[in-house]
Amino acid sequence: MTSLLRATETELEQRETVPRGGVWSPRVVWALCTAVLAFWGVDSxxxxxxxxxxxxxxxVWATSLLGYTYLIRGVPPSWVAPLTDLNVxxxxxxxxxxxxxxxxxxxxYFVMVPVLPMAITLIYRRYVRSVIVCGGVGLAGTALLLWRDGHTPIQAFTWLSVVGGIILLAAYFSHQTFQAQRVEQEARIERARRESLEALAFSEHRRAQSEKLAIVGRLASGVAHEINNPLAYVGSNVNFVHTELLEAREFDREELAEVLAETRVGIQHIRQIVSDLRGFARMDENEPVACSLADVAADALKLASLRLKHVSFLQVDVPADLPEIFAVRQRLxxxxxxxxxxAGDVLESHPVPGSEVRLIGRAEQERVVLLVEDNGPGFSPEVLSRLFEAFFTTKSPDKGTGLGLTLSRELVEQFGGALSASNRPEGGARLRIEFPIHRAGLSEKPSREAEGRERGAA
Known part of the structure; x- marks a missing residue:
């Protein structure tokens, strides 16, 4: 992001650095020099x-124009202004x-002396100093010509006043033109910066949504199993009720009520699963708010439980009285x-006796910490050093995109937090999320420290 904005600003500045005379084609300059030399016959x-x-x-005049035209194309930007002054x-x-x-x-030819500063203003629009050089030399030359030709003081004063006035007017026009160009350049840079920020925000939104859909896809098999179980007994109960109602005999109302109550529980369970998934997949909530880490953990566990069925022990210790944090809840x-x-995927691909996943929350000074741990094989030194690299993954293509941890770290850093990985001393992996404690009444939002920064993922 930053490099893109700097490149845009540099390009715009370079366009304004080279004066218009510096972008004349050689053919035009040669034609101008030919005209300058040809008028020697008119002089004669x-x-x-x-x-x-x-x-x-x-x-000398033609050589100066040619030399300036070709030199200006290859010199550093810092040389442009001195060469322009010399040419003028x-x-x-x-x-x-x-x-x-x-x-x-x-x-x-004397009429060209006061006219030349105006011409310089039009040709080299941003070089006010060149206009002053032209005007100062022209004014001094005018005074010498008036003294040489023996004009009266009144005539000399009149000539010098006219020439000086035109020079001041040219300098004013040049200054105003430079200011207008600078404002226009700043507007173009700001517009380019705004468009780049909008493009980056749209790209981040699409990437976040894609990763969400990938996670939903990984949950699909578990969701299907979780829904099929209540659907099975809901269907069985409906068939039972249907049969009882159609048979021409007395039926037990209490038994039917019990069957319907069981059916209602199954339907509510299915509805809850669908609601959780739909709420997770949506991105309606975009503004950070004060939220409880315990609530975030509870929402994540409801969805993750579908993928943690094979885990022997799931330990959750996230106190409800932890200080609040400031973040977008759904993204967290x-x-x-x-x-x-x-963690569940690791324990599934590397089974261990008594497989365990732990979710622990605690407060540390001015930070709130959430630990996600497992007792699997942990991270090898090679994997740990590349864990947050983009598109790096140790999983098969159907289980990992290589962007999960990249996106997770960026989302955490957007709200002033940090995500790090390490191995537990007793064995297994540990992912640590930490956030600053949210203080009620503060309107400042955490700055987006990770903007434009490329990270990695497992």
Whole structure:
């Protein structure tokens, strides 16, 4: 995420760093230089004689334009502004040199002296310093021409006022243009940042939903078994009631009431399973709220029990009086459920006598801790070092996507918590989730420390 935003900002800044003159095609620059040199013939006709000095000025001018055009394409960004200033300085001196040879302030080229700063403003929009360099040199050249030609103080003051006013106007326009471009650039960067954040949020939502569906798929066989049991006796009871009602004899009302009560319990059990799964699969709750870790553990256990039938001992010790935490409850249920299913899968694939899964909650200073432990083989050093890598899994493709622990760690970190793994001293694996205690009245939400960070999963 961060790298994407930085890349976007860098690209936008580079677009604004190179002045418009730097992106002229070589063909356009060569045509401009040809015109600059060709006008030497017009100069000769105007003064009535061949002037090597004017030809030399035009050659220097054309060379400056060509050199700047080709140099600007390969130099570091820090060199762009000095090269632009140098190119503008050469152009201004060339215009003043032509004005000296063509009649001073009364010649045809002097009109370019006050016009040149305006042209620089249009060509190099963000380089206010280049406009000031052009205007300062032009103003000094104008004063020398007026002094050389012997103009009266009133005439000199008038000329200098006009030229100075145009230069100030050009500098103002250049500054305003630069400010407008900077605001536009910042708006583009902010828009790109917002679009990137929206794309990241959508991607995280889809990934979370995909992992949820994967967990539901892994629960499918257990769900089918859990529903088939009550369905069997519900169907049997319905058939019994149907037979009793159709037979033309007296029937025992108490027995029918007992059968119907048993049927109602079975239906409620099926409804509860379906409701739990549907509530887990939905993502309606998006805002973090204060929640009890005991309630989260209870919700996860109701779903995980379908996958923990083969576990000999399921120990749950999550006190109801633990301090509250600040999180999205359904997402935290997803995390705990994933850890419980992982523990059950390990004990199923590596059976041990007296298989056990433990879910323990406790408070430690300013943190609330939830431990998910098993007495299986634990983590090997190779697996432990890669446990949270993306798409890393030791399971078969039908049991693991390689994203479960990745997503679990990211979801926990979104709410200021941490998820870590280790081996128990007595043997087996231990997953530790810890959260800061939620203080009532605090409106600040935990920052998303894991945003844009790639993690791994088992």
């Amino acid at each position: 006709l105007y003064v009535g004689y061949f002037s090597p000095w004017m030809l030399g000025i035009r050659v 300085l050469f152009s201004t001196l060339c215009v003043l040199g032509l004005s000296v040879e063509m009649g001073g302030v009364d010649g045809p 249920v997803q995390v705990v459920l994933n850890l419980l299913i992982n």
